[in-house]
Amino acid sequence: MSESSFQDDVLGELGDDKLTEIAGLLGTDTTGARETVAETVGAMTGDLREKADADDADGVEVRQAIAEVAEAEPPLEGVATFGGLGGLGGLLSGGMMAGVLAKVSKPVAAAVSKRTGIPAATISRVIEMLIPVVLAVLAKRASGKATGAGAAGAPGTAPGTTPGATPGASGGASGGLGDLLGEILGGGKK
DSSP, X not given: OHHHHHHHHHHHHHHHHHHHHHHHHHTSOHHXXXXXXXXXXXXXXXXXXXXXXXXXXXXXXXXXXXHHHHHOSSOOOSGGGGGGGOOOGGGGTOHHHHHHHHHHHHHHHHHHHHHHOOOHHHHHXXXXXXXXXXXXXXXXXXXXXXXXXXXXXXXXXXXXXOTTOOTTOTTTSTTHHHHHHHHHHSSOOO
């Protein structure tokens, strides 16, 4: 249910114009585009959760990216208007998360393509349009949750570190950060 809420937030941030643009790209109507976007966002968030739970370099990178998003200054507004720019990276202050999302885009495109029959190259183009929107939603959710979860860093906290977390602590940067990931993406499993 809450994962669907994340998807709904992405669809809301995406707006009608971008949804119509995606529908044109997919050769479908806005209902078909909405379904494909929801499927794609669901696959992206599932992949992020899986990677964040891993006790390897990918897991560390995803957890650091989530911490960076949580520590971002103000919530991003109107980022959906940048949708066509794809790789905005540092401009969105979620530079590390943009890189993480770019990394998961190829396997996500392949998985969504397999489930929907839409060519992976087309899904990849949709993902490029979605990355800035997903970043905006992540930032908005993080800014709303960070204060309650206590996971936002103090202004002097180094990027990629969680206050009180021991570097290299497996899943145990958790507590605040693990809970924040679940809250931001919705429906997180412990």
